[in-house]
Structure formats: C-alpha cells, structure tokens
Amino acid sequence: MPLVATPLRIEERAMRRGGAAAVVRTGMGEAKSRAAAARLAAAPAVVVAGMCAGMRGLVPGDVVVASEVRDPDGTVVPCPWAESLAEELRRAGLAVHVGPVATVRKLVRPAERVTLADAGVIAADMESSFLLAGVWAGGGTSPWAVLRVVSDAPGHELLRPGIVRNGMRAYRALKAAAPALAGWPAAAVAAHSVDSAPLPTADGPEGADLGMAERREAGRDTTQDGGA
Numbered sequence: 001m002p003l004v005a006t007p008l009r010i011e012e013r014a015m016r017r018g019g020a021a022a023v024v025r026t027g028m029g030e031a032k033s034r035a036a037a038a039r040l041a042a043a044p045a046v047v048v049a050g051m052c053a054g055m056r057g058l059v060p061g062d063v064v065v066a067s068e069v070r071d072p073d074g075t076v077v078p079c080p081w082a083e084s085l086a087e088e089l090r091r092a093g094l095a096v097h098v099g100p101v102a103t104v105r106k107l108v109r110p111a112e113r114v115t116l117a118d119a120g121v122i123a124a125d126m127e128s129s130f131l132l133a134g135v136w137a138g139g140g141t142s143p144w145a146v147l148r149v150v151s152d153a154p155g156h157e158l159l160r161p162g163i164v165r166n167g168m169r170a171y172r173a174l175k176a177a178a179p180a181l182a183g184w185p186a187a188a189v190a191a192h193s194v195d196s197a198p199l200p201t202a203d204g205p206e207g208a209d210l211g212m213a214e215r216r217e218a219g220r221d222t223t224q225d226g227g228a
Contacts (some may be wrong), residue, residue, distance in 0.1 A: 066082060
C-alpha cells in the first residue's frame with residue numbers, strides 16, 4: 001500500500017472513506033508541500049492524490065494520472081509508473097486520462113487554461129511537483145504517481161453555479177479511485193522491471209498537520225485541490 005499524500009482535508013476524507021490505509025494531509029500550496037516532501041521521500045511508494053483543474057476536453061469527475069509533472073520553473077518530474085496506476089484504476093471501472101500535469105502557484109483562470117492546454121497539459125494543481133521533488137531527486141526506484149480528479153474545467157469554472165455539484169462529482173470519483181491503490185505498488189514494480197530504462201535525473205535532459213489550516217472557503221475546499 002502506498003503512502004497517499006492529499007493536500008486538502010476533503011481529499012484526505014475521500015481517500016480514507018474509499019479505503020486507503022496510509023493517508024497524510026500535506027497542506028495546500030508550495031510552502032506546505034515543500035515542507036512535507038522530505039517525509040514522502042522516505043516512503044516505499046507514494047501517490048499524490050487530490051482534485052485539480054482540467055483543461056479542454058475534461059469535465060468534473062474525470063480521473064487524471066500524470067505522465068509527467070511540470071513545475072512552475074520549467075523542471076519536469078517524470079512519472080514512469082503512470083500507466084500501471086492507470087491500469088489499476090481502469091480495472092476498478094474508472095475512465096482515466098493520462099498526460100502531463102502542470103503544478104502552478106495560483107488558481108488557473110480561463111485564459112491560462114488555454115495556454116496550458118496548448119502546451120499539452122491536461123490538468124493543473126498547486127502541489128504535485130513540490131511534493132515529488134524529494135522523491136525524484138533522491139534517485140530512488142520506489143514508485144511514485146500523481147492521481148487527480150477534475151473539479152473545475154472549461155465551462156465549469158470556479159465561482160459559478162454548479163460549483164457544489166461539480167465538487168461532489170470530484171469527491172465521489174476520488175473516493176472510488178482509492179481501492180485501486182492497494183495493488184498498485186506491486187504492479188508498478190513488475191511493470192518497471194520489464195521496461196527498466198534509467199529514470200531521468202535532475203542533471204538529465206529535462207534540466208531539471210503536516211496539515212493545512214481550516215478551509216478558507218467552503219466552496220473552494222469542497223470543489224478543488226486548492227490548486228487550480
């Protein structure tokens with residue numbers, strides 16, 4: 001069973017109620033995520049799980065697995081075990097989108113969605129690259145992954161009618177994804193042993209509570225990962 005890192009309280013609740021056994025709430029945004037990163041680096045397997053902003057073609061409740069995570073400064077964190085996690089989720093009956101996820105420092109606005117989507121990004125959050133920085137930089141071979149569920153998307157923006165309904169769709173999808181995490185570490189290791197190319201490093205071609213305060217806005221906490 002991996003250690004599941006959830007930035008927000010509502011995300012932690014979804015994972016626990018879905019049956020995830022080892023869940024830690026790491027807090028919203030860059031500073032709290034960086035503070036939590038060292039703890040994650042010591043785990044035998046890590047999944048960052050939460051809600052996100054979806055780009056074009058996605059709607060609230062869609063499940064996203066990151067093929068890579070792009071940080072705001074241009075570093076790309078690879079996610080070589082993405083497909084093995086996506087397969088576990090598909091076996092659980094979930095439709096899964098696999099692609100690049102961007103970590104951003106502020107909520108994504110409509111114009112920014114266009115820019116991110118044009119760059120090939122399928123979703124955005126405010127924590128994943130910061131949380132994974134220590135795991136990746138450590139050069140370990142223990143699996144890591146990013147699982148996000150869309151809470152807002154084009155046509156389903158924050159602070160519009162439907163925010164509560166969209167948040168509940170995301171919550172239910174995140175809860176439904178939790179049972180699939182139990183078998184993922186073993187599947188990830190098996191898959192990587194077949195395709196054992198070296199992982200990129202920080203010097204490679206890509207260049208590069210433990211808790212949060214009480215929810216600032218009930219609508220934001222129940223509808224997205226604090227991120228986007």
